[in-house]
Amino acid sequence: MASDQTRTSILAAAERLYADRGFGDVTLRDIVAEANVNLAAVNYHFGSKDELIAELFVTRSIATNRERLHELKTAEEQGGGRAPIDVILRALVGPTLRGCLGPQNQRSTAARFMIRASIESVPPIRRIKNREIDHLRKFIGAMRRSLPDRSDVEIYWGLNFALAMAHHTIRESERLTKLSEGKCDLDDVEDVVARVVSVATMALTAGKIEAKTPARALARDAR
Amino acid sequence: MASDQTRTSILAAAERLYADRGFGDVTLRDIVAEANVNLAAVNYHFGSKDELIAELFVTRSIATNRERLHELKTAEEQGGGRAPIDVILRALVGPTLRGCLGPQNQRSTAARFMIRASIESVPPIRRIKNREIDHLRKFIGAMRRSLPDRSDVEIYWGLNFALAMAHHTIRESERLTKLSEGKCDLDDVEDVVARVVSVATMALTAGKIEAKTPARALARDAR
DNA sequence: TTGCATTTCAAACAGTTGTATGAAACTATC
DNA sequence: GATAGTTTCATACAACTGTTTGAAATGCAA
Numbered sequence A, B: 001m002a003s004d005q006t007r008t009s010i011l012a013a014a015e016r017l018y019a020d021r022g023f024g025d026v027t028l029r030d031i032v033a034e035a036n037v038n039l040a041a042v043n044y045h046f047g048s049k050d051e052l053i054a055e056l057f058v059t060r061s062i063a064t065n066r067e068r069l070h071e072l073k074t075a076e077e078q079g080g081g082r083a084p085i086d087v088i089l090r091a092l093v094g095p096t097l098r099g100c101l102g103p104q105n106q107r108s109t110a111a112r113f114m115i116r117a118s119i120e121s122v123p124p125i126r127r128i129k130n131r132e133i134d135h136l137r138k139f140i141g142a143m144r145r146s147l148p149d150r151s152d153v154e155i156y157w158g159l160n161f162a163l164a165m166a167h168h169t170i171r172e173s174e175r176l177t178k179l180s181e182g183k184c185d186l187d188d189v190e191d192v193v194a195r196v197v198s199v200a201t202m203a204l205t206a207g208k209i210e211a212k213t214p215a216r217a218l219a220r221d222a223r
Numbered sequence C: 001t002t003g004c005a006t007t008t009c010a011a012a013c014a015g016t017t018g019t020a021t022g023a024a025a026c027t028a029t030c
Numbered sequence D: 001g002a003t004a005g006t007t008t009c010a011t012a013c014a015a016c017t018g019t020t021t022g023a024a025a026t027g028c029a030a
Helices: A005-021 A028-035 A040-046 A049-078 A085-100 A109-120 A123-128 A131-146 A152-171 A173-179 A189-205 B005-021 B028-035 B040-046 B049-078 B085-100 B109-120 B123-128 B131-146 B152-171 B173-179 B189-205 B215-221
Strands: none
Touching: A005 A028, A005 A040, A005 A049, A005 A109, A028 A040, A040 A049, A049 A085, A049 A109, A049 A123, A049 A131, A085 A109, A085 A131, A085 A152, A085 A189, A109 A152, A131 A152, A131 B173, A152 A173, A152 A189, A152 B152, A152 B173, A152 B189, A173 B131, A173 B152, A189 B152, A189 B189, B005 B028, B005 B040, B005 B049, B005 B109, B028 B040, B040 B049, B049 B085, B049 B109, B049 B123, B049 B131, B085 B109, B085 B131, B085 B152, B085 B189, B109 B152, B131 B152, B152 B173, B152 B189
C-alpha cells in the first residue's frame, strides 16, 4: 500500500486524455507516456484497461451526482420542500455546462470526462450507467413537487429536453460558433445556462399561468 | 465496370452494421462477412476503409439534405416565400426522427446511419461534415424570413436547441423509456415530432416584447 | 477458341492493441 | 544488514486491425 503516486498519476493522465480525445483513440501506451510510468503499471494497479475506465467513471459519477444533489437539496430546503422549477433545472445542467464551456483554462477535466462518457458509451461504462437513472429520478421527484399539476409525462419530457440542450450544446459548441460566425458566445457560460434553463422551463410550464423568471435571458438579444 | 453487385452489397452491409453497432466496433471482416464477399473486395472497390465510410456518408448526406430542403422549399412556396416557423422546424427534425424512432421494422437504416455519423464523428466523416454547415444556413435563412424581427443570435440558438432535442431524444430513447417506465411513448413518432417542434417554436417566439434584463442577473438571482 | 482486362480469392503482411512474465529495484521490518 | 513483500521495469506475447499480394476465376471482345 505504498505511495499510490503511480496509481494517482495514471488516473489523472487517463482522465485528461479521455476528456480531450475520447475513449476511441487513447491507448494504454498514450496514458503511461502522459503519466510517466511503465506500461505494466496499469494492469498491476487496476487489473485491466476496462477496470481503469470503470474506476474513473464511478468516482466521477458519484462526485458529480453529489454536487448536483447538494445544489438541489439546498434549493428545496430554502423553499420549504419546493424549489422553483428553473432553480431545479439550473442545478441539473449548470455544473456540467460550467465545467465544459467557458475559457479553456478553467474548464473542468472531470466534467469533460463525464461528457465523453455520456457520449461515447464504451462497454465498461455502459454497464455502470444504469445507476444514473436512480439519480435522475431524484430530479424527477423535485420537479414533480415544483409543478404538482403537471403530468408525469410532461415532467419526463422536460427533463429529457433540458439534458438534450445542455449536452448537445457542449458537444456541438464548435459547430454552433462556426455556424453563427461567432455571434453565439459559448464562452459566456452563464448566458448559455440561462438560455437552456429558460427554454426548458417554458417547455415545462407552457399553457400555464405565466412563470416569473423565464424568457428573461432571451430578451437580451431581442433589441 | 461489371456487375457492381459486390460493391453494392458491401455498401448495404456496412451501412446496416454501422447503423446498428456504431463505427467503433465494426471491422472490415464483420462487413465482408455480412456482405458475403471476400475481405480484399473492400480495398479493391473503395481503396480503403475510410473511403468506404466517406462514400457512404456523402451519399446519405446529399440524399438527406435534398429531402429536408424539398420539404422546406414546398412550405415556403405555399406561403409565398415565408413559411411558418413550426413548419420549418418540422422539415428540419421530422425526417430524422421518423427514420430513427417508431416501430423497428419501419426504421430507416439511412437515418440511423446518419445519426451514428453525427454522434461518433469518426475522422473521415469529420472532414466532410463542414459542408453540412452550408446546408444548415439555408434553414437559418428560412427561419429569418419567417421571424423577421428576431435577432440572428436567437435564430441560431433556436436551431441549435431544435437539433439538440431531436438528436438527444433519438440517442437516449431507451433511457427515456426506462426512466419514464414506458410513460413516454417513443414509438408514437408524430407525438415526439410535435413535442420537439413545439418547444423549439416556443424558444424562438417567446418573450418578444420584454425588458432588457441582462442574462447575468438571472444567474445571480437564482441562488 | 484465343487473348486480355476485370474481378475474386486465400493467404500473408506489418502495425497496433491490451495483457502477461520474470527479473530487477525498492521499502519496511526485524 | 538480511529478509520478505511490494512495486517497477523491459520485454515478449497473442490477438486483432487494415492492407497488400499474386494467383485463380470470370467476363467479354476478337
